[in-house]
């Protein structure tokens with residue numbers, strides 16, 4: 001019995017159909033990548049302007065100005081953003097605080113320095129040389145509140161936020177995190193308005209201007225002098241809570257905004 005020869009015409013057709021499929025796949029991939037790349041490029045300015053708007057919204061929210069009855073527009077006019085060199089506390093001209101990207105700056109070796117392990121209380125590894133600060137000014141341009149970007153590691157993620165200090169530069173007006181990846185319901189409660197509210201009125205320095213802040217597990221005895229520096233830890237999220245304490249200690253120290261805060265205190269004394 002003879003075995004039938006494969007049909008050569010059918011085989012050629014199958015090869016042709018295979019190459020056509022490949023060609024169509026290639027063209028579809030090319031078109032898709034052009035569409036995605038163009039969208040990324042075209043949408044970048046919109047994304048950047050949205051991020052900037054979002055950041056300013058957070059600055060306004062932490063400032064407490066809306067609670068004082070100001071509109072967003074009026075609040076915006078009271079914000080005077082400036083770039084600060086952390087090591088000296090000097091103001092830096094020529095860098096726009098509105099477009100400065102804190103997340104990128106902290107990773108860019110050109111404008112950040114590596115922290116030694118023992119100094120790196122906030123676990124951020126590198127520290128930017130410059131950061132924006134937001135001065136809330138009165139009608140005469142006098143400082144009424146100061147808003148400082150702060151960040152540090154929690155359990156899973158770096159938590160980015162703003163700390164607002166009252167005019168005395170030691171009392172908290174507000175603390176607010178706008179970016180983190182802690183567990184919703186546990187560490188993610190750093191966003192919870194109830195937890196945030198605990199911070200308002202807390203005092204972050206002692207009389208000698210040493211940083212004093214403690215996020216404690218267990219109840220706070222309000223009759224003790226330490227209570228003014230203490231905040232209840234988040235339930236079931238001690239590590240995230242400790243992260244918040246550590247990042248405040250870092251950013252208020254001489255490694256963080258210490259030189260700038262000291263300069264402001266001297267200017268005003």
Ligand SMILES: Cc1cc2nc3c(=O)[nH]c(=O)nc-3n(C[C@H](O)[C@H](O)[C@H](O)COP(=O)(O)O)c2cc1C
Nearest residue numbers: 155182183186187188234235236237238239240241
């Ligand atoms: C799925 C899962 C997610 C968790 N997320 C967090 C978190 O975001 N922050 C945190 O501090 N602890 C988190 N924990 C708990 C920590 O592992 C650790 O037990 C806790 O921080 C200890 O705090 P406690 O003494 O208040 O329970 C999580 C645990 C599990 C199982």
